[in-house]
Each structure stands twice: as structure tokens, then as C-alpha cells.
Amino acid sequence: MIRRLRWWLIAIAVMCVLPLFVPMSITRLLVMAAYLAIFAMSWDMMSGYTGYVSFGHPFLIGVAAYVSAFLSHQEGFQPPHIVLPLYITIPLGVAAAVGGGMLFFLPSMRVRGPYFSLVSLAFMEILHRLIIAIRPEYTGGDRGLPALPAVVTGAVPNYYLALGLMFAVAIGLWFVTRSDVGYVLKTIRMDEDVVEASGISTYKFKRFAFILSAATAGLGGVFYTHYLQSLGPRWAFSATFLLDIIIAAVIGGMGTITGPIFGGYFLTFILEYLRPYLFGQWRLFAYALAAIFIVIYRPKGFYGIAQDVRGWFQRRRIRGEV
Amino acid sequence: MTKLLEVQGVTKKFGGLVALNDLSFYVEEGEVLGLMGPNGSGKTTIFNTIMGDFPPDSGRILFKGEDITKLPTYHRVRMGIARTYQVPRPLKEVTIFDDVRVSTVSPSIIRCLTGKVTAHDAVIKKILEDVGLSGRFSMYPHELTMGDLRRVELAKALATNPRIVLLDEIFAGLTVAEIEEIDKLLRRKREQEGLDFVVVSHDLKALAPLVDRVVVIDFGQFIAEGPFDQIVNDEKVKEAYFG
Ligand SMILES: Nc1ncnc2c1ncn2[C@@H]1O[C@H](COP(=O)(O)OP(=O)(O)OP(=O)(O)O)[C@@H](O)[C@H]1O
Ligand SMILES: [Mg+2]
Numbered sequence: 001m002i003r004r005l006r007w008w009l010i011a012i013a014v015m016c017v018l019p020l021f022v023p024m025s026i027t028r029l030l031v032m033a034a035y036l037a038i039f040a041m042s043w044d045m046m047s048g049y050t051g052y053v054s055f056g057h058p059f060l061i062g063v064a065a066y067v068s069a070f071l072s073h074q075e076g077f078q079p080p081h082i083v084l085p086l087y088i089t090i091p092l093g094v095a096a097a098v099g100g101g102m103l104f105f106l107p108s109m110r111v112r113g114p115y116f117s118l119v120s121l122a123f124m125e126i127l128h129r130l131i132i133a134i135r136p137e138y139t140g141g142d143r144g145l146p147a148l149p150a151v152v153t154g155a156v157p158n159y160y161l162a163l164g165l166m167f168a169v170a171i172g173l174w175f176v177t178r179s180d181v182g183y184v185l186k187t188i189r190m191d192e193d194v195v196e197a198s199g200i201s202t203y204k205f206k207r208f209a210f211i212l213s214a215a216t217a218g219l220g221g222v223f224y225t226h227y228l229q230s231l232g233p234r235w236a237f238s239a240t241f242l243l244d245i246i247i248a249a250v251i252g253g254m255g256t257i258t259g260p261i262f263g264g265y266f267l268t269f270i271l272e273y274l275r276p277y278l279f280g281q282w283r284l285f286a287y288a289l290a291a292i293f294i295v296i297y298r299p300k301g302f303y304g305i306a307q308d309v310r311g312w313f314q315r316r317r318i319r320g321e322v
Numbered sequence: 323m324t325k326l327l328e329v330q331g332v333t334k335k336f337g338g339l340v341a342l343n344d345l346s347f348y349v350e351e352g353e354v355l356g357l358m359g360p361n362g363s364g365k366t367t368i369f370n371t372i373m374g375d376f377p378p379d380s381g382r383i384l385f386k387g388e389d390i391t392k393l394p395t396y397h398r399v400r401m402g403i404a405r406t407y408q409v410p411r412p413l414k415e416v417t418i419f420d421d422v423r424v425s426t427v428s429p430s431i432i433r434c435l436t437g438k439v440t441a442h443d444a445v446i447k448k449i450l451e452d453v454g455l456s457g458r459f460s461m462y463p464h465e466l467t468m469g470d471l472r473r474v475e476l477a478k479a480l481a482t483n484p485r486i487v488l489l490d491e492i493f494a495g496l497t498v499a500e501i502e503e504i505d506k507l508l509r510r511k512r513e514q515e516g517l518d519f520v521v522v523s524h525d526l527k528a529l530a531p532l533v534d535r536v537v538v539i540d541f542g543q544f545i546a547e548g549p550f551d552q553i554v555n556d557e558k559v560k561e562a563y564f565g
Binding site: 175176178179180181183184186187190191193194195196197198199200201202204205208 | 373375394395396397399400404405407411413414415416420423424425427428429431434435436437439478481482
């Protein structure tokens with residue numbers, strides 16, 4: 001067991017001491033990366049496993065973030081607005097993501113085909129419009145909500161908070177996906193009718209995956225927004241944010257949970273260092289290229305590449321021993 | 323004798339095409355029923371309807387006297403109806419051992435989360451050996467012959483612990499020796515576990531010794547029923563096949 005987990009233990013140890021050795025700017029980047037990793041895992045739990053591609057994760061993240069931000073926000077409200085503490089608003093935000101997601105997305109999951117994807121995309125856009133248009137004096141409208149309370153302050157405490165969250169999510173989802181539940185979800189992606197004909201209610205399993213995914217997205221969403229201490233619809237509901245999540249999961253390796261963690265970190269740093277060269281349209285263009293390349297040549301992303309490398313070493317070792 | 327499975331006046335249209343036309347027949351408990359009909363006569367369509375892949379336009383399906391017409395597929399499977407596909411549908415990215423495993427996982431999410439992934443390995447192994455796939459457990463479907471893929475289909479159906487299995491062209495692409503092996507297995511399942519079968523087969527030589535009774539359909543309509551020997555000499559059946 002220890003032997004099998006040895007690389008993970010080393011990685012965790014390195015991650016834990018990292019802020020002691022790197023400059024503050026890198027620590028901040030690592031916080032962003034941890035949140036992107038959470039969102040990518042959340043997307044993977046639903047879409048990577050079942051094959052029902054969600055374009056609605058910004059919706060789930062946004063609902064959670066807005067609910068918690070709105071209820072905990074100090075300024076700019078007329079009485080009788082009540083300001084609630086974070087330990088209440090955070091669970092409420094997560095619950096709102098799960099509830100809202102179930103209300104709007106689940107019906108389309110009963111139908112095979114692209115309907116789930118289309119519906120999820122539509123609701124992301126609808127929520128964006130609603131937030132801007134309805135009662136901007138409360139939602140902050142186009143400008144969003146500034147000056148939100150923070151859970152912890154400072155780059156280093158936030159680093160450990162994000163890291164802890166990420167590991168908690170990773171361990172939880174890893175446990176689920178390595179059980180028979182993960183197995184059933186994977187087979188749903190391969191041939192849903194056949195799974196149904198094996199006596200399994202595929203809808204029940206899809207619903208479970210969706211609830212987990214929405215809860216994870218919501219959890220990441222609330223903590224992320226309180227980390228940034230501001231929330232803007234232009235960020236939360238942008239196509240770029242959506243693509244960041246999907247691409248992180250895809251290059252990390254869909255249907256693996258651990259792959260998207262790596263994808264989240266990789267994408268965050270690549271984007272940071274390529275930013276001078278990749279802005280606006282070019283970023284989307286690069287995304288498209290990367291996605292096409294991976295889907296064609298390495299459908300399991302970095303996870304698949306890592307497996308190949310390990311297999312190669314193992315074969316070499318066996319040959320060496322003979 | 324009581325009726326285990328009953329098809330009552332089922333009609334199914336695909337656009338303008340009437341695939342099943344007021345079709346009725348039944349399977350008695352303990353019986354092996356042959357279902358015959360020329361190409362495109364609706365044999366696979368009635369299997370699909372019995373499994374609940376789509377609702378019929380009219381008519382009812384009864385299992386153990388209970389109306390199951392509106393039940394979802396997985397529910398029917400858990401009640402004891404299983405099927406094999408005419409064109410095998412293996413899960414392409416997993417070994418055949420894991421493919422059969424899908425039929426054995428618990429329908430309960432809680433039990434899936436807490437149970438051991440390997441809990442049913444012994445059962446799966448036994449079934450795969452039964453259908454004649456020993457030594458091929460870790461192979462992927464693209465490495466298998468058509469005959470072996472049909473055995474995987476059968477293994478998956480048997481692994482759901484069924485009461486009745488609908489076999490769609492289970493003998494196609496198998497050698498005479500292989501057919502005999504499957505035939506023996508089906509007989510054994512019938513005698514020891516009391517399983518019923520509905521067998522669709524173009525291979526009349528394989529069908530004849532296995533079935534107690536045959537139902538013949540043409541253009542989705544019932545045209546004849548009776549013991550095999552009587553049926554093949556029936557004028558209406560001859561006309562459907564050769565006329
Ligand atoms: N999903 C579908 N959509 C449209 N038409 C269909 C569908 N399934 C079957 N059909 C049509 O219904 C008719 C009956 O088809 P079915 O597959 O049930 O015949 P069959 O008796 O199984 O034939 P075969 O011996 O070739 O397997 C055919 O004309 C077929 O083209
Ligand atoms: Mg057919």
C-alpha cells in the first residue's frame with residue numbers, strides 16, 4: 001500500500017512545504033491552480049465518467065458563489081438585509097448549487113444524447129442575464145459584488161485552505177470512482193442501453209454523479225469567491241472559465257479524477273507564462289488545438305501518458321531482471 | 323400450465339412501417355419457445371419491446387401475470403427477464419471479465435460504495451467457464467471471434483440471474499461443435515435452474531432439438547404455432563419463407 005502510494009505521499013509532502021520556498025506570486029498562482037483542479041475534478045466526476053458533457057459548471061459554481069456572497073455581503077444593502085456568517089452561507093451556497101442543478105439539469109439527463117449539454121449551456125447564459133438584469137442593486141449587476149468577507153487572509157493561509165479542500169475533494173471522489181459506482185458510470189459512457197439491460201437504473205447513477213459533481217463545484221465556488229473577495233458575472237459565467245475547466249480535465253485525463261488535478265495546475269501555470277503571447281482569441285484557438293490533439297492522440301491525457309511511462313519502466317525492469 | 327411471459331396484441335410502428343401488428347403469443351413456465359420468421363419480420367423488435375427499449379403503440383406485455391408494459395428496462399431485468407443482442411454489444415474498453423461484472427454489481431449505490439469490487443468474481447468466473455470462455459477472461463472484445471462475442475452476450479444475460487432469457491441468433495457464426503456446447507449449457511440451465519428461453523435462430527438444425535414449441539411471425543403478425551415438426555410443414559409458414 002505504502003509502496004503504491006509512495007509517489008502521492010512525496011507529492012503531498014512537497015505541496016505542503018512549497019510556500020516556504022517559492023515567492024508570494026507563485027503561491028497565489030498555486031491557490032488558483034488548486035481551485036481550478038477542484039473544478040476540473042468536479043467536471044470529471046460528471047462528464048468524464050458518464051460522457052454527459054456539462055457546459056453548466058460555471059452555473060453551478062456561480063449559483064453557489066452568488067448565494068454565499070449575497071448573504072454574507074456587508075455593504076451597499078438596504079435594511080432589512082441580514083448579514084450571515086460564512087459558516088452558514090457556505091453550506092447554503094453548496095446546497096443552492098446542488099438544488100439549482102437538480103432542478104434545472106436533471107430532467108435533461110433522463111434523455112440520451114446532447115440535450116443535457118445544451119440545457120446546461122442555456123442555463124449558464126440565462127443565469128448570467130438574470131444576475132445582470134434583475135435587481136442590480138442587490139446582485140451588483142454587471143459590476144458584481146466587491147469587498148466580500150474572507151475565510152482566511154494572506155496568501156499562505158489561503159494556500160493551505162485551498163490545498164486542504166483540494167485533497168479532501170480528491171480523496172472523496174477517488175474513493176467513489178474506484179468503487180463499483182465509478183465502474184458503472186464508466187460503462188454508462190460506453191453503452192448506456194447495455195448497462196440498463198444489466199438491471200441497473202442508469203439514471204440513478206447519473207443523478208448520484210451529478211449531485212457529487214454539483215456539490216464539489218459549489219464547494220469550490222464559494223471558497224474561491226471568498227478567496228478572491230469579489231464576484232463578477234463576467235468572470236463567473238464566461239466561456240473562457242468554462243473552457244478552462246473542461247480543458248484542465250481533458251488534458252489531465254478524463255475519467256481518472258487524479259488527472260484533472262494535474263491538468264488544473266498545468267493549465268494555470270502554462271496560461272500564466274504564455275499570457276503575453278496568448279490573449280483573447282488566441283487563447284481559445286490554442287485551447288481548440290490542444291483539445292483536438294489530445295482527443296485524437298491521447299484520450300486519457302497526462303494520466304494516460306503517465307501510465308504509459310510507468311508501463312515502460314516496469315517492462316524494462318522485468319527485462320533487466322531476466 | 324401457467325404463462326410466464328405473455329405478449330398481448332402488441333403493435334409497434336416505425337414511422338409508416340408496421341414492425342409488429344397486433345402480435346400475441348406466450349411462453350409457458352418451464353418451456354423453451356422458438357420464435358421464427360423471415361428477415362425483417364419483427365423478431366428483434368418484439369424482443370426490444372419485451373425489454374422495454376421503447377413503448378409499443380398498443381398492446382401489453384405481462385410477466386408472471388403482472389403488466390410490465392410501462393416498467394423501465396432495468397426493472398424488468400431485475401424481475402428476471404434477460405436478453406442477448408443479435409449484434410453483440412460488448413463494452414469496448416474493458417475486458418470480457420469486467421464486461422460481465424456489470425451484470426453483477428448491486429443496483430444500490432450505497433452497497434456499490436461500501437462493497438468490495440471483487441465480491442462477485444467467483445460467480446463471474448463460473449459463468450464465463452460455463453459458456454466456454456475459460457482462459458480468455460482478460461481479453462478485450464476486439465480480440466474475440468464472433469462466436470466468442472455471442473458467448474459473452476450469453477454470459478452477461480445469465481449473470482443477471484434471470485428467470486427467462488431472450489436469445490437473439492445466439493447460434494449464428496458458431497461451428498457445429500460450439501453450437502452443441504451452447505445447446506448443452508442451455509439444457510442444463512433449464513433442468514437445474516428452471517430457466518425458460520425464447521430462441522430466435524435462422525439455424526433450424528440448432529433450433530429443432532432445443533424447442534418445445536415454435537411461434538412463427540411474418541410482417542410482425544402471428545401466422546402459426548405448434549411443435550417444430552408440424553410447423554415446418556405448415557403451408558402458411560412455407561409461404562412466408564419461400565412464397
Ligand atoms: N429502431 C428502428 N427504427 C426503424 N425501423 C426499425 C427499427 N427496428 C426495426 N425496424 C424495422 O422493423 C422491421 C422488423 O425488424 P426486426 O429487426 O425486428 O426484424 P427481425 O425479424 O429481427 O429480422 P432479422 O431476421 O433480419 O434479424 C424491419 O423492417 C426493420 O427495418
Ligand atoms: Mg433480428
